[in-house]
Amino acid sequence: MAALTEAHKAALKRFRELRKQKGGDPGKAAAQFRQERKAVESALKRGPATVPELARASGLPAHKVLWHLAGMRKYGTAQETAQDGDYPKYASTLSPAEAPAPAPAQP
Amino acid sequence: MDDPRPSPSPVDVVVVGGGIAGLEAALDLADQDYAVLLVERESSIGGKMIALSKTFPTLDCSSCITTPKMSAAFHHPRIRILTSTELERVEARAGSRRVHLRRKPTYVDNGLCIGCRLCEYACPVEFPDPFEEGLGAQRAIAVPFSNALPQKAVLDARHCIACGACVKACPTDAIRFDQQEERFTVEAGAVILATGFGLNALGLKPEYHASQSLNIISPMQLERLLAPHGPYGRVLRPSDGKVPGSVAFVLCAGSRDLSLGVPYCSRICCMYSIKEAMLLSGALPVADLTVYYMDIRAFGKGHEQFYQNAKAMGINFVKGKVARIDPVDHDDLSLRVELEEEGGRVEERRHDLVVLAQGAIPVLEPATALGVPAAPDGFLNQPDTVRITCTDIEGVFAAGAALGPKDIVDSILEAGAAAMEAARFLAARAPASSAAGKSTASPPSVHA
Ligand SMILES: Cc1cc2nc3c(=O)[nH]c(=O)nc-3n(C[C@H](O)[C@H](O)[C@H](O)COP(=O)(O)OP(=O)(O)OC[C@H]3O[C@@H](n4cnc5c(N)ncnc54)[C@H](O)[C@@H]3O)c2cc1C
Ligand code: SF4
Ligand code: SF4
Numbered sequence: 001m002a003a004l005t006e007a008h009k010a011a012l013k014r015f016r017e018l019r020k021q022k023g024g025d026p027g028k029a030a031a032q033f034r035q036e037r038k039a040v041e042s043a044l045k046r047g048p049a050t051v052p053e054l055a056r057a058s059g060l061p062a063h064k065v066l067w068h069l070a071g072m073r074k075y076g077t078a079q080e081t082a083q084d085g086d087y088p089k090y091a092s093t094l095s096p097a098e099a100p101a102p103a104p105a106q107p
Numbered sequence: 108m109d110d111p112r113p114s115p116s117p118v119d120v121v122v123v124g125g126g127i128a129g130l131e132a133a134l135d136l137a138d139q140d141y142a143v144l145l146v147e148r149e150s151s152i153g154g155k156m157i158a159l160s161k162t163f164p165t166l167d168c169s170s171c172i173t174t175p176k177m178s179a180a181f182h183h184p185r186i187r188i189l190t191s192t193e194l195e196r197v198e199a200r201a202g203s204r205r206v207h208l209r210r211k212p213t214y215v216d217n218g219l220c221i222g223c224r225l226c227e228y229a230c231p232v233e234f235p236d237p238f239e240e241g242l243g244a245q246r247a248i249a250v251p252f253s254n255a256l257p258q259k260a261v262l263d264a265r266h267c268i269a270c271g272a273c274v275k276a277c278p279t280d281a282i283r284f285d286q287q288e289e290r291f292t293v294e295a296g297a298v299i300l301a302t303g304f305g306l307n308a309l310g311l312k313p314e315y316h317a318s319q320s321l322n323i324i325s326p327m328q329l330e331r332l333l334a335p336h337g338p339y340g341r342v343l344r345p346s347d348g349k350v351p352g353s354v355a356f357v358l359c360a361g362s363r364d365l366s367l368g369v370p371y372c373s374r375i376c377c378m379y380s381i382k383e384a385m386l387l388s389g390a391l392p393v394a395d396l397t398v399y400y401m402d403i404r405a406f407g408k409g410h411e412q413f414y415q416n417a418k419a420m421g422i423n424f425v426k427g428k429v430a431r432i433d434p435v436d437h438d439d440l441s442l443r444v445e446l447e448e449e450g451g452r453v454e455e456r457r458h459d460l461v462v463l464a465q466g467a468i469p470v471l472e473p474a475t476a477l478g479v480p481a482a483p484d485g486f487l488n489q490p491d492t493v494r495i496t497c498t499d500i501e502g503v504f505a506a507g508a509a510l511g512p513k514d515i516v517d518s519i520l521e522a523g524a525a526a527m528e529a530a531r532f533l534a535a536r537a538p539a540s541s542a543a544g545k546s547t548a549s550p551p552s553v554h555a
Contacts, residue, residue, distance in 0.1 A: 008274050011284035016269045026247075030232045030268045037233075051348030062347035063321050069348070070338045071233045071244025080340060086350045088343070 036060055040068045041092065042100045044078065050087035117294035118144045118187075119546050120529050121206045122301060123194045126154020128507025128518040128525075129301030130176045135526035137185035141533065142546045144293060145186055146208055148193035151255035152177050154303055158238060160333035162515060163382040164413040170254060170334075177256045190257060195290075196476050197298055199500045202536070206293045212286035214248075214262035219281035222258035224250055226273035226282065234266045236338070240328040242345060243338030248273045248282070253336060296536070296544060297502045297529040300476075300487065301522065304508035306465040307361040307369060314431040315360065315463065321345040322438055323461045326379055333386045342390045344460045346438040351394055354387060355442060355458040356380045357429045358400040361466030369466040371484050374512045376464035377404045381414055383462065384422045397423040397458070399444060407514060432461060467512035477503065486511045496525035504528045 004012075019025075036058075043049065043057035051069070055062040069090050072078035081091045092099055122133045125147030133145045145152070156162075157177070159169035180186050191211045198205040227249040236245035238252045247267040248260050262273070262282070274282050309325050310317040317323040322344045324332075332342045344351050358380055362373040377400070384396050403424070405414045418424060426447045435441045435457065442456045473481040473488065479499040482488040487505045491497045496504045506525035507518035530543070537544030 002275055002277075002280065004271050004274060008271065008284070012269050012271055012274075015264075015284040019264065019269075024265060026232070026266050027268055029234070029266070033233055034231065055347070063345055066339070066343070066345065066348040067235070067242070067244060070239075070242065073340060074244060074338075075228070075246075083350075086352065087348055088341070088350070 036064060037068055037071075038100045040065055040072070041077070041094065044090065044092040045096070045099050048081045048089040048091040050084050050089050052087065054090070117296070117546065118142045119296045119533060119544065120144070120299060121146065121204075121293055121295040121297075122299045123206075124154065124301035124303055124507070124509065125149075125152030125177075125180075125188070125190070126301060126303045126507060126518075127156045127173065127176065127515055128303070128509070128522040129154070129299070130180045131519050131522035132299045132301055132506055132526045132529075133180050133186050134176070134183065135523055136529060137180075137183045139530055140185060140542075140545050141530065143183075143186045144295070145180065145188045146192045146194060147188070147190045148211075150191050150213065150251045150259075150261040151257070152180065152188060152190065153254075153256070155327075156515060157252075157254065158240075158327065158334075159330050160335075160337075161382065161386060163378045164407070164409040166382070166385070174254050177254075181256045188257075191261070194300075194302070194471075194476060196478070197500065197503055199477075199502065204295045204298050204500075204502050206295050206298060208291055208293065210289040210291070212264070212288055213259070214264065214267075214283055214286050215260045216281045216283050217257060217259045219279045220259045221279055221281075222250055222260070223278065224260070225276045225278060226260050229272040229276035230267075231270065231272060232266050232268055234263070239331050239338040240325065242328060242331060296533045296546075297504065299522075299525045299529055300471065300498070300503065300505040300509050301507045301525075302471040302509045304467045304486075304512055305470040307367065307468050309463055309465060311361050311367055311465075315357075315429075316432055316434060317463065320434040320438070320440060320461075322440060322459065323432065323463060325465055326376070326383060326462055329383050329387075329462050333383065333390060342387065344438070349438075349459065351391065351460040353395040353458045354384075354391075354397070354460045354462065355440075355456070356384055356396075356398040356462045356464065357432075357442075358398065358403075358464045360429075360463035362464075363401070367466065369468065371512075372404060373464075373467040374404065375467060375514055378407070378410055378413070378514065380462070380464050381405075381417045381422075385417050385420060388420050388422060395423070396421075397425055397456075399425050399427055399429050399442070401426070401428065407516070467508065469509075471509055473499075482511075484511060494528065496521055496528050502529075502532055504532075 039058040043054045054065045080088045082089045119141040122129045122145045133143045156173045195207045227246045230246040232247040233244040235241040236243040248262040331337045362369045405411045428445045430443045433441045469485040504525040506521040533544030
């Protein structure tokens with residue numbers, strides 16, 4: 001892994017400034033993404049679960065949980081394990097050290 | 108090697124659009140030794156076909172047919188490919204065609220990128236993946252999809268937070284945050300427009316409430332759900348990851364309706380819906396599958412038999428008009444259907460996933476791109492009833508869905524015809540010294 005050179009830093013800075021002029025700021029969406037992803041990862045720490053179960057545990061809408069699971073499957077941090085009625089179950093492939101701690105269960 | 112620059116040298120033919128029609132036309136001409144520049148506005152060639160699961164009426168694996176074509180064009184010594192490059196307009200002046208193009212920045216130097224995806228794995232941002240029709244996730248820098256060509260990373264400036272993690276991860280220092288959009292012009296002997304078609308909005312009919320339910324999906328979304336490496340790895344409904352037990356297809360949901368601006372029949376919807384229903388019956392053997400139709404148009408070779416096979420498989424075909432669709436509890440949908448074979452009796456029917464057959468619409472605006480009016484349906488005009496790939500501009504030909512909605516077989520046929528017209532046109536105008544109007548300059552070796 002290489003460090004950023006001065007030229008890289010200058011180009012990144014100009015890229016940010018140019019985008020700001022155009023009125024774009026993906027920062028908020030990215031922060032929300034990370035927060036949601038963490039919530040799904042920590043809900044999965046309690047063991048394999050279906051989308052509706054993970055939605056209840058994370059407080060996120062079910063469709064968002066499914067979307068995150070699609071991304072996690074693609075990038076290798078979740079997998080489908082079994083089936084519970086009409087719903088597949090998903091498990092984390094992260095080691096306990098990598099996954100965020102489980103959040104207290106939502107009422 | 109620097110980022111491949113567009114060559115200022117003239118080419119024999121510019122083919123616009125890297126879908127199946129454009130790929131076929133480019134290959135036909137390059138095999139006759141014409142120098143071809145193929146421009147595609149997306150970050151990979153392949154068009155719609157590379158995203159389909161299987162194709163009617165043979166149920167062949169779509170990417171298995173498309174990938175070798177993409178590869179043949181990509182590695183052809185007489186074809187140069189520019190992706191992320193869009194046609195703006197063709198200017199035809201006395202005997203010459205000037206093709207005005209716009210190249211969007213990908214923020215990656217394709218001469219350096221080796222497609223290793225280390226940047227993608229390092230990137231902390233994901234957004235709804237356009238290749239998966241929004242159902243999957245894509246990182247802000249990524250190789251667009253597994254069999255994309257070129258296999259080069261593309262950075263999406265709308266989602267990138269400029270954290271620099273990709274730059275640190277890249278082993279070849281290929282990422283260029285200072286890349287800018289470029290506009291340039293290429294002189295061409297002839298042009299083939301193979302810009303394909305678009306699909307009208309899912310929410311076009313307010314009485315179907317598509318914006319209120321994630322379980323009202325587009326046929327392209329279902330293609331991705333059915334694809335072996337689709338977003339969920341299997342067919343699930345988007346609202347909650349349930350294996351659907353009852354799926355409805357609503358035909359003509361965006362066609363044959365003057366009020367939608369699409370008075371014509373989109374020609375492919377009946378067949379792709381029947382195909383998707385067949386593929387679903389394989390993927391979900393216990394699901395109940397219903398196709399609501401006005402009439403089935405199965406006019407192509409093997410199409411009627413395909414339809415009869417679908418009926419024999421147990422897929423329900425119900426002749427009736429779907430008057431409205433309402434979201435109901437458990438994320439299900441209630442369809443109000445006027446059953447035509449029961450004297451117009453109205454019934455509410457419940458399904459847990461609904462696929463709306465969208466209408467096929469033009470993407471190219473002939474008035475802007477060529478300075479000529481469109482045909483009444485909005486697609487490119489075909490002034491010659493016999494030489495159907497000719498446009499209103501001399502030396503500019505067209506093929507595939509750019510001329511109107513059609514299936515893959517017909518698109519390929521037209522691509523061959525357009526290539527033939529272009530070759531004939533170039534040969535007729537060639538000075539006696541050159542062989543059939545072929546440029547002798549060796550085409551640039553770099554692909555982008
Ligand atoms: C859901 C669905 C399922 C289908 N299933 C089948 C099937 O099973 N069997 C079958 O035979 N047919 C099927 N079809 C139809 C099939 O998709 C078309 O026949 C085929 O894609 C037409 O190819 P094309 O190359 O003309 O257009 P496209 O595939 O649309 O390709 C056009 C290309 O041009 C590019 N482009 C557009 N404008 C520009 C521009 N200004 N500059 C540069 N590039 C541009 C586009 O990005 C695109 O890559 C299906 C269609 C749909 C919607
Ligand atoms: S700079 Fe942008 S593309 Fe690169 S890793 Fe960061 S967010 Fe992803
Ligand atoms: S940009 Fe760099 S890290 Fe990303 S795929 Fe290309 S070579 Fe690999």
